[in-house]
Amino acid sequence: xxxxxxxxxxxxxxxxxxxxxxxxxxxxxxxxxxxxxxxxxxxxxxxxxxxxxxxxxxxxxxxxxxxxxxxxxxxxxxxxxxxxxxxxxxxxxxxxxxxxxxxxxxxxxxxxxxxxxxxxxxxxxxxxxxxxxxxxxxxxxxxxxxxxxxxxxxxxxxxxxxxxxxxxxxxxxxxxxxxxxxxxxxxxxxxxxxxxxxxxxxxxxxxxxxxxxxxxxxxxxxxxxxxxxxxxxxxxxxxxxxxxxxxxxxxxxxxxxxxxxxxxxxxxxxxxxxxxxxxxxxxxxxxxxxxxxxxxxxxxxxxxxxxxxxxxxxxxxxxxxxxxxxxxxxxxxxxxxxxxxxxxxxxxxxxxxxxxxxxxxxxxxxxxxxxxxxxxxxxxxxxxxxxxxxxxxxxxxxxxxxxxxxxxxxxxxxxxxxxxxxxxxxxxxxxxxxxxxxxxxxxxxxxxxxxxxxxxxxxxxxxxxxxxxxxxxxxxxxxxxxxxxxxxxxxxxxxxxxxxxxxxxxxxxxxxxxxxxxxxxxxxxxxxxxxxxxxxxxxxxxxxxxxxxxxxxxxxxxxxxxxxxxxxxxx
Numbered sequence: 001x002x003x004x005x006x007x008x009x010x011x012x013x014x015x016x017x018x019x020x021x022x023x024x025x026x027x028x029x030x031x032x033x034x035x036x037x038x039x040x041x042x043x044x045x046x047x048x049x050x051x052x053x054x055x056x057x058x059x060x061x062x063x064x065x066x067x068x069x070x071x072x073x074x075x076x077x078x079x080x081x082x083x084x085x086x087x088x089x090x091x092x093x094x095x096x097x098x099x100x101x102x103x104x105x106x107x108x109x110x111x112x113x114x115x116x117x118x119x120x121x122x123x124x125x126x127x128x129x130x131x132x133x134x135x136x137x138x139x140x141x142x143x144x145x146x147x148x149x150x151x152x153x154x155x156x157x158x159x160x161x162x163x164x165x166x167x168x169x170x171x172x173x174x175x176x177x178x179x180x181x182x183x184x185x186x187x188x189x190x191x192x193x194x195x196x197x198x199x200x201x202x203x204x205x206x207x208x209x210x211x212x213x214x215x216x217x218x219x220x221x222x223x224x225x226x227x228x229x230x231x232x233x234x235x236x237x238x239x240x241x242x243x244x245x246x247x248x249x250x251x252x253x254x255x256x257x258x259x260x261x262x263x264x265x266x267x268x269x270x271x272x273x274x275x276x277x278x279x280x281x282x283x284x285x286x287x288x289x290x291x292x293x294x295x296x297x298x299x300x301x302x303x304x305x306x307x308x309x310x311x312x313x314x315x316x317x318x319x320x321x322x323x324x325x326x327x328x329x330x331x332x333x334x335x336x337x338x339x340x341x342x343x344x345x346x347x348x349x350x351x352x353x354x355x356x357x358x359x360x361x362x363x364x365x366x367x368x369x370x371x372x373x374x375x376x377x378x379x380x381x382x383x384x385x386x387x388x389x390x391x392x393x394x395x396x397x398x399x400x401x402x403x404x405x406x407x408x409x410x411x412x413x414x415x416x417x418x419x420x421x422x423x424x425x426x427x428x429x430x431x432x433x434x435x436x437x438x439x440x441x442x443x444x445x446x447x448x449x450x451x452x453x454x455x456x457x458x459x460x461x462x463x464x465x466x467x468x469x470x471x472x473x474x475x476x477x478x479x480x481x482x483x484x485x486x487x488x489x490x491x492x493x494x495x496x497x498x499x500x501x502x503x504x505x506x507x508x509x510x511x512x513x514x515x516x517x518x519x520x521x522x523x524x525x526x527x528x529x530x531x532x533x534x535x536x537x538x539x540x541x542x543x544x545x546x547x548x549x550x551x552x553x554x555x556x557x558x559x560x561x562x563x564x565x566x567x568x569x570x571x
Contacts, residue, residue: 189228365415
C-alpha cells in the first residue's frame with residue numbers, strides 16, 4: 001500500500017486507498033445504505049507537535065552518563081513485563097506534558113513515535129508504536145528535565161486501554177447511528193483525533209475502540225471499517241473480554257488485507273455479513289468459489305459476502321421438507337471391482353509375508369521406495385488395562401515430530417534398508433477378517449497409474465498377549481514384466497508406505513448394506529413422459545427421492561428453471 005506510516009515518527013501517511021471505499025458495485029446487504037448516506041466529517045489533523053528541537057536548551061538538561069546503564073540493569077527485574085506502554089513521573093507540576101514527550105523523543109537512541117499520552121495523578125501514561133521504541137525511552141530513566149530526574153518505566157497497570165477508550169468515546173458517539181445501529185468508522189486511518197493517531201493496525205487502538213463500543217453503543221449491529229489502511233487483523237484477536245454479541249456485519253472494504261489467515265482473528269464475531277472487496281485478498285483471488293469458500297469456512301452463520309447473498313446448497317434434493325436419510329457407512333470403498341481384486345490380493349499376500357518371513361518382501365520394494373513408521377501411546381478407552389506402547393519399542397524409531405528432532409534418520413529409503421528396519425520390529429499376527437479398506441486410482445503420476453490403498457485393522461504382537469491397532473497406507477505402481485517383483489509373484493511394487501501403530505480400539509460396527517427398492521417401471525415411465533428425461537436420468541432422480549414421484553418432479557422443475565437440465569439429459 002502506498003504511504004505506510006514510518007516507524008520513526010511523523011505521520012506520513014497511510015491513507016489506505018481511501019478513494020476505493022465507495023468504488024465498485026453497490027452492495028445489496030446491510031451496508032447498502034452506507035454509500036447513499038454520505039460520510040460524516042472526518043476529524044481534523046494537527047494538534048500534535050513534532051519531536052522537539054532543543055528542549056534541553058534551558059541549560060540544566062543532561063544525561064547521567066554510565067550510571068544510566070547501571071540503573072537500567074538494577075531495574076530490569078521490575079521491567080520483565082515489557083510492552084509499548086510507559087509511565088513517566090518526577091517532573092514539576094507546571095511542566096508541559098507535550099514538551100516532556102518531545103524531549104524524550106529527541107533523546108531516544110532510536111526514533112520514538114509516541115502514539116498517545118495522557119496525564120493522570122501527576123504521571124504521564126504514554127504509548128509508543130513498538131516495544132523497541134518503548135524500551136529505548138525506558139533506558140532514559142533518571143534523565144534530568146529542567147533539573148528534575150524523570151522516573152520512566154514500563155506501565156503494567158493496564159490503564160492505557162481504559163484511558164484511550166475514554167478519550168475516543170466522543171468519536172465513537174459522533175459516528176454511531178442509533179436508528180440503524182451502524183457505527184461508521186470508515187476513512188479514519190492515519191488521521192489525528194485529540195492527539196491520538198488512528199492507526200487501525202494497532203492493538204491498543206482496536207481494544208480501546210471496542211471497549212468504548214461495548215459501553216456507549218452496546219446494541220450496534222454493523223461496523224464500517226473500510227478504507228482505514230488495515231493490513232493486519234491481529235489486533236482483533238484478543239477481544240474475548242469485550243461483549244461483541246450484537247455485531248453481525250463488518251465492512252473491511254478498501255483495506256490492504258492479503259491473507260485469508262487474517263480472518264481467523266475475527267473469531268470473536270458471529271458474523272452474518274462481511275465485505276472484503278477492494279482488498280488484495282479479493283483482487284488476487286482467481287477463483288471466486290475458492291474465495292467464498294475460504295470465508296464461509298471461518299464464519300458458520302455467514303449469509304452475505306461482499307454484498308451478495310450466498311446461494312443455499314440443496315445437494316440436488318430440491319425443497320424436500322422431510323428428513324433425508326444419508327447413505328449408510330460402508331466398511332470398504334473400492335473405486336471399481338478390478339481395484340478391489342488387486343487390493344485384497346496384494347494385502348493378503350503382503351500381511352502374510354510380513355507375519356511369517358519379512359525377507360520375502362524384499363522384492364516388493366524398489367531401491368527408491370520410501371517407508372516410515374509413526375506411533376501414538378494414547379491408552380485405549382476400551383482396554384481396562386490401558387496398555388501403552390513401550391517407549392523403547394516403537395517411539396524411538398517413530399517419525400513423530402513431537403518425539404524426534406531428526407526426521408531424516410527415521411525415514412527408510414530403498415528396499416534393503418526398509419526390510420532391515422522391519423526385521424527390528426516385534427513379530428506380529430494380523431487379523432485380516434476384521435479390517436477396513438479403501439482403494440482407488442490416483443491421477444497419472446510420472447506417466448504411470450498409481451493405486452492408493454489404506455487398511456485399518458489389528459494385529460497381535462509377540463506371544464499374542466498384546467493386541468494393537470494399525471493404519472497402513474500404500475502407493476503402488478505396476479511391476480515390470482521382467483522385474484524381480486514380477487518373478488516373485490508381485491504384480492505391483494510399493495512406491496511409498498506409511499505405518500501407524502496405536503493402542504487397540506475396536507473398529508466401528510458397520511451395519512449390513514441394504515439395497516433400496518428400485519422405482520417401479522410405471523413410475524419411471526410416468527416421469528419420462530412428464531419431463532422428457534431419458535430413462536436412466538429419470539431412474540436416478542427417482543432413486544434420490546426414494547421413489548417419491550412428486551418430490552422427483554418438483555426437483556426436476558426447479559433444476560430446469562435454474563438451467564441445470566442439459567440437452568443430453570433429454571430425449
